[in-house]
Amino acid sequence: MTAGAQAPGTGTRPGYPGERAYATATRVFNLAAPARPAAAVTVTSVAEVRRALDHARAEGMGVRVHTTGHASAAVAPPTGALLLRTRFGDPVTVDAAARVARVPAGATWGDVVPAAAEHGLAAAHGSSALVGAVGYLLGGGVSFYGRRAGLAVNTVRAVELVTADGAHRRVDASSEPELFWALRGGGGGFGVVTAVEIELFPAAEVVTGAAFWPAAQAPELLARWLSWTRGAPEEAATSLRILHFPADAPLPPSLRGGPLVCVDGAVLAAESRDAGRARTIAADLLRPLRAVAEPVLDTWRPGPAAAVLSAHMDAPEPLPFRGDHLLLRDVDGDAAAAFLRLAGEGSGSPLVLAGFRQLGGAFARPAPGGGALTHVDARFAYLGSGAPFGGVTEDDLRDHCTAMRAALTPWDSGWTIPSLVEDAARPQRHLDVPAARAVHRVRTSTDPDGLFTGDIARGARTPL
Ligand SMILES: Cc1cc2nc3c(=O)[nH]c(=O)nc-3n(C[C@H](O)[C@H](O)[C@H](O)COP(=O)(O)OP(=O)(O)OC[C@H]3O[C@@H](n4cnc5c(N)ncnc54)[C@H](O)[C@@H]3O)c2cc1C
Numbered sequence: 102m103t104a105g106a107q108a109p110g111t112g113t114r115p116g117y118p119g120e121r122a123y124a125t126a127t128r129v130f131n132l133a134a135p136a137r138p139a140a141a142v143t144v145t146s147v148a149e150v151r152r153a154l155d156h157a158r159a160e161g162m163g164v165r166v167h168t169t170g171h172a173s174a175a176v177a178p179p180t181g182a183l184l185l186r187t188r189f190g191d192p193v194t195v196d197a198a199a200r201v202a203r204v205p206a207g208a209t210w211g212d213v214v215p216a217a218a219e220h221g222l223a224a225a226h227g228s229s230a231l232v233g234a235v236g237y238l239l240g241g242g243v244s245f246y247g248r249r250a251g252l253a254v255n256t257v258r259a260v261e262l263v264t265a266d267g268a269h270r271r272v273d274a275s276s277e278p279e280l281f282w283a284l285r286g287g288g289g290g291f292g293v294v295t296a297v298e299i300e301l302f303p304a305a306e307v308v309t310g311a312a313f314w315p316a317a318q319a320p321e322l323l324a325r326w327l328s329w330t331r332g333a334p335e336e337a338a339t340s341l342r343i344l345h346f347p348a349d350a351p352l353p354p355s356l357r358g359g360p361l362v363c364v365d366g367a368v369l370a371a372e373s374r375d376a377g378r379a380r381t382i383a384a385d386l387l388r389p390l391r392a393v394a395e396p397v398l399d400t401w402r403p404g405p406a407a408a409v410l411s412a413h414m415d416a417p418e419p420l421p422f423r424g425d426h427l428l429l430r431d432v433d434g435d436a437a438a439a440f441l442r443l444a445g446e447g448s449g450s451p452l453v454l455a456g457f458r459q460l461g462g463a464f465a466r467p468a469p470g471g472g473a474l475t476h477v478d479a480r481f482a483y484l485g486s487g488a489p490f491g492g493v494t495e496d497d498l499r500d501h502c503t504a505m506r507a508a509l510t511p512w513d514s515g516w517t518i519p520s521l522v523e524d525a526a527r528p529q530r531h532l533d534v535p536a537a538r539a540v541h542r543v544r545t546s547t548d549p550d551g552l553f554t555g556d557i558a559r560g561a562r563t564p565l
Contacts (some may be wrong), residue, residue, distance in 0.1 A: 113149050116140065117140050125186070126186040130169050131170060131171060133495075134174035136179055138180065145189055150295065156183060157183040163551070165179040166556055168188075168207055169236070170419075172236055175522040178525075179555060185293055187294070201301065206233075209232060210224075210234055217301050223406040224253075225256045225299075226409075228410070228415055229416075238256075238257055240289075241474055243520060245339075246409075248460070251466065251468045251471075252464060252476065254472055254474055257298070258274075261297070262284075264548065265547070283539070284472065287473040287532070287543070288540060289557055290557035291548065306376045306379060306404070307405070308368040309366070310402055311364070311398075311399075312391070312396040313399070314390075315360070316359065319446060320445070322393055323362070326364055326390065329386055334382050336371075337369075338459050340364070340365055340366055341362065342362070342456030344360060360445075366459070367412060422488050423486060423499070424498070424524065425483075425484075425502035426527075427509060427513050427517065429457070440508070444485065444505070450487075451493040451498055454484070454487075458482040465478060473532060473540050474531055477516065515530060516531060517560055519561075522559075529560035
C-alpha cells in the first residue's frame with residue numbers, strides 16, 4: 102500500500118508527513134524531541150486502534166504509542182513506526198464506594214483529580230495537570246502522596262488494552278496475572294492501553310504549596326530540609342529545587358531577579374480528624390526553613406486535594422527541555438555540597454531546575470501484590486532539566502548533566518524510575534535481571550512478532 106492510501110477496512114486513515122492528521126497525532130509536550138514517525142494517527146476507540154494495527158502490519162511498520170508527548174525525549178525516537186496518539190473521549194468515572202476510578206487513555210491528571218475530589222478522594226497523581234495518566238502510571242509514577250501510597254503504578258487495579266493480535270483485554274490480578282504483573286512497571290511494549298482502573302484514597306484536606314528564597318540561602322536551607330527528611334512522617338512528601346528562571350519567564354514579580362531555592366510538596370490529611378496533624382507536620386517542615394530567611398513567596402496552606410496539582414508550578418505550555426534523573430541512595434553533606442557546586446548560586450548552571458524529590462516511606466517498601474516495579478530502594482530522586490534557549494545550547498545541557506552524574510556518582514544507586522527519565526540516551530535501569538527476564542517472557546508471548554518492540558523503555562532492556 103502506498104502512503105496516503107486507505108488502510109485495509111478503515112475509516113480513519115493514518116496521516117503521513119505534511120498531512121494535518123500527522124501533525125495532530127505527533128504533537129508532543131517536549132519540543133526538544135519532536136516525534137517524526139513514518140505515519141501517525143489519533144485513535145479514539147478500540148475499533149480505531151485495531152484499524153491502525155492492521156495498517157501498521159500491512160505497511161510493515163512497528164507501532165509506537167503516546168498520549169501527550171511529555172516523555173518524547175525519554176523514549177527512543179519513533180523513526181519508521183506508526184505512532185498512535187491515544188485520545189479516548191469517554192469521561193473519567195469514579196466508583197466512590199469501591200474507591201476506584203476508571204481512566205481512559207488520553208486523560209490527563211487534570212481530568213482525574215477533580216473527578217476524584219468530588220468524592221473526597223485522591224489518586225497518586227503527579228505534579229502536573231497536563232501529564233497523561235496512563236504514561237505516568239505505566240512508568241512508575243512519583244506522587245506527592247507516594248510516601249503513603251507507594252509508586253503510583255501499584256495503585257493500578259486493571260488495565261484495558263489492545264494487544265498485537267487485535268484482542269481487547271481487561272487484565273487484572275485474577276484474569277491474567279502474569280500480563281497484569283508485567284504491565285505494571287515492566288517497561289511497556291505490550292500493546293495499546295485504552296483505559297486503566299486505579300485505586301483512590303480519602304483526602305479530606307491537603308497542606309500544599311511552595312516557598313521560595315534567594316539561592317544564596319541554598320546551603321542552609323538544603324541542610325535543614327535534608328535533616329527534616331530523615332524523620333519526616335509518611336503523610337508528607339516534598340522536593341527541594343534550585344530554579345534559574347529565564348529573565349523573560351512569565352513569573353510573579355517576587356520570583357524575578359535571580360536564582361531561587363524552592364521547597365514544595367504536600368501533606369495529606371486523609372480524614373477531617375487528621376487535619377490538625379497534617380498542619381503540624383507542615384509547620385514542622387517549614388518553621389526551620391522560614392527561620393533561615395523570610396521566603397520571597399510562600400503559598401503553603403491547607404486546602405482541597407486538587408490544589409496539589411498547582412503546587413509544583415510545572416510549565417503550563419509545551420516547551421523544549423533536556424535533563425537527567427538519578428536515584429540516590431542518600432544525600433549527605435558531601436552530596437549536598439557536590440550538588441550546590443554545580444547547581445547553586447554562582448555555579449553558572451544552564452539548568453532551569455535541579456533538585457531532589459523526597460522518596461522513602463511506601464516508595465521503599467515492596468507493594469503487596471505489586472507489579473514488576475514494586476518499590477525503589479533510594480532516599481531521593483535527583484532531577485535536573487533546562488531549556489535550550491536564551492544562549493543555552495543542547496551541548497551546554499548535555500555537558501552539565503554529564504558533570505552532575507559524575508559529581509553524584511558516590512551516592513548514585515544506579516537505578517532509575519521510568520517516569521522520571523528525561524533523556525533516552527542516558528543510562529537507565531529499573532528491573533533486575535530476573536524481573537527483566539520474566540517481563541521479556543510475558544512480552545514475547547503477548548507480542549510474538551514484536552509489533553510494539555520500539556515502545557519498550559530502555560531501562561527494561563536488561564541484557565538477557
Ligand atoms: C512538567 C512535567 C511534570 C512531571 N511530573 C511528574 C511527577 O510528578 N511524577 C512522575 O513520576 N513523573 C512526572 N513527569 C514525567 C511523566 O510522568 C512522564 O513523562 C510520563 O511518561 C508522561 O506520560 P504521558 O502519557 O503524558 O507522556 P507520553 O510521552 O505521551 O507517553 C510516555 C510513554 O508512555 C507510554 N504510553 C503513553 N500512553 C500509552 C498508551 N495509551 N498505551 C500504551 N503506552 C502508552 C508509551 O511508552 C510512551 O512512550 C513529569 C513530566 C513533566 C514534563
